[in-house]
Amino acid sequence: MWRGLSSCFRFRLISSNPISDRLLRFPLILILGGIASVAMFLPALHALVLEDHSVSRSFAYSGILGLAAVGLIGLAMSGNVSRHEASDLSNLLSLCLTFIVLPVFLAVPFYEGVRNTSFLNAYFEMVSSLTTTGTTLFNTPGRLGDSLHLWRGMVGWFGGLLMWVAASAVLAPLNLGGFEVTATAEPGQGETRLDRFERAGAGKRMGQATYLLGPIYIGLTAALWLFLVLCGDRPLVAVVHAMSTMATSGISPVNGVQNAGSGLGGEIVIFFFMMFALSRLTFSSDTITTARPGLHHDPEFRLGMLLILGVPLLLFSRHWLGALEVDQFEEIPTAIGALWGGTFSVLSFLSTTGFESAYWETARDWSGLGTPGLILLGLSLVGGGVATTAGGVKLLRVYALYLNGQREMERLVHPSSVGRAGARSRRMRRQGAFVAWIFFMLFALSLATITVILCGLGLGFEPSLILSIATLSTTGPLTQVAGEAPIILSQIGPAAKLVLCAAMVLGRLETLAIIALINPSLWRD
Numbered sequence: 001m002w003r004g005l006s007s008c009f010r011f012r013l014i015s016s017n018p019i020s021d022r023l024l025r026f027p028l029i030l031i032l033g034g035i036a037s038v039a040m041f042l043p044a045l046h047a048l049v050l051e052d053h054s055v056s057r058s059f060a061y062s063g064i065l066g067l068a069a070v071g072l073i074g075l076a077m078s079g080n081v082s083r084h085e086a087s088d089l090s091n092l093l094s095l096c097l098t099f100i101v102l103p104v105f106l107a108v109p110f111y112e113g114v115r116n117t118s119f120l121n122a123y124f125e126m127v128s129s130l131t132t133t134g135t136t137l138f139n140t141p142g143r144l145g146d147s148l149h150l151w152r153g154m155v156g157w158f159g160g161l162l163m164w165v166a167a168s169a170v171l172a173p174l175n176l177g178g179f180e181v182t183a184t185a186e187p188g189q190g191e192t193r194l195d196r197f198e199r200a201g202a203g204k205r206m207g208q209a210t211y212l213l214g215p216i217y218i219g220l221t222a223a224l225w226l227f228l229v230l231c232g233d234r235p236l237v238a239v240v241h242a243m244s245t246m247a248t249s250g251i252s253p254v255n256g257v258q259n260a261g262s263g264l265g266g267e268i269v270i271f272f273f274m275m276f277a278l279s280r281l282t283f284s285s286d287t288i289t290t291a292r293p294g295l296h297h298d299p300e301f302r303l304g305m306l307l308i309l310g311v312p313l314l315l316f317s318r319h320w321l322g323a324l325e326v327d328q329f330e331e332i333p334t335a336i337g338a339l340w341g342g343t344f345s346v347l348s349f350l351s352t353t354g355f356e357s358a359y360w361e362t363a364r365d366w367s368g369l370g371t372p373g374l375i376l377l378g379l380s381l382v383g384g385g386v387a388t389t390a391g392g393v394k395l396l397r398v399y400a401l402y403l404n405g406q407r408e409m410e411r412l413v414h415p416s417s418v419g420r421a422g423a424r425s426r427r428m429r430r431q432g433a434f435v436a437w438i439f440f441m442l443f444a445l446s447l448a449t450i451t452v453i454l455c456g457l458g459l460g461f462e463p464s465l466i467l468s469i470a471t472l473s474t475t476g477p478l479t480q481v482a483g484e485a486p487i488i489l490s491q492i493g494p495a496a497k498l499v500l501c502a503a504m505v506l507g508r509l510e511t512l513a514i515i516a517l518i519n520p521s522l523w524r525d
Contacts, residue, residue, distance in 0.1 A: 160247025
């Protein structure tokens, strides 16, 4: 893993600029607040072009006030910022505060733009967007203007980029976020063999990671936007769907890609771009989790493709085998649509994006399953790759548990056998599987706790379970497709909304990262 991080330790391009060095010494949440203030001018200009002046003023004034506040705070801190370099745990705390505090600021223009909602609803919407969950309280068509939909998509997009950058700059050095499976150090601690080296500061690592990954993220989003426009989407719908796909947020101004104008062509394009959530090796090699390089050797990508191909085929064959007996070959077009609907939806929910194919209803009818939502819930729990924008348990942890189970079955047959793999694989299926099992149990305990709390606040068991899985796996659209009927989030109480906000932050940062923040050395500083 640390071989892949060597490029992030050099920082040749950023370290030569003293201005950027000084800016990167400020707290992460302050830097992100300044970026958010600047980003508010884009929906302000968009609303101005649409002659929606109240929304335009809301974003413009909020951006100006935000820049003024960030500037004053930065000026007050400028005398002390060069004396103390923030530790890795401090930046983890700053990342946690970003998902809790920053949505308060992001919600201000949204609240002023909607005008007929509570600030808690606006805060819930921004937490959902920034954590790339995509759960929304505003499903009614026409409730939000195009500029507000653009802001939701932008916040989710920035949240996805933040996780790309934080994976290599914050989580990997602490062996969190899935890296604890392959690392030799304990979760929440650095590698002891690297303690004798002077490592670059977290601010420089964040800057270098942004410099390396930002153009890739922007380029992929722009390419997807262009393809969707060519397929027939409106420019606004195309850009929001492109940002939502790259961030795996599932945010849509038209309540899903099934209602977009791009049709089947748009789904095919989105399908290939969602594969970037299966493994970090699909877009970067700065964090290596396998002994052998190459995407075809990556266990996460291989396991993800096995699920993408295997689950739809099982759903498909459940009806097709019976159709062969009665010679229903005239249903071949419907069968192809059902197969595509299942394949697209499986990848969408495995990557925790949550887009539903226009052919998903055909796939449900074709398979004849009474509760296909359970399959989507299970896929969302598994999640995507480590250090991607996807949530869930992560494919690498599932793979480590699989290796451990395979080895234990071999020992049942041959108790004196010796594992044939190398030291790295042995470490993954022993200590790595142990840590993965601990995380899985913590995830299950978190799921049970949130479900019980929601039930205690008056929600039914099924909606509570779906909401818990949707928030902890950052797959918000589950609330609309996993149950027998969509869950109307606007009808739940304020206390339940705050619980869901906490669950979304917990699902985004993961339980091990929250536990690492209890480290006494962090609070001693």
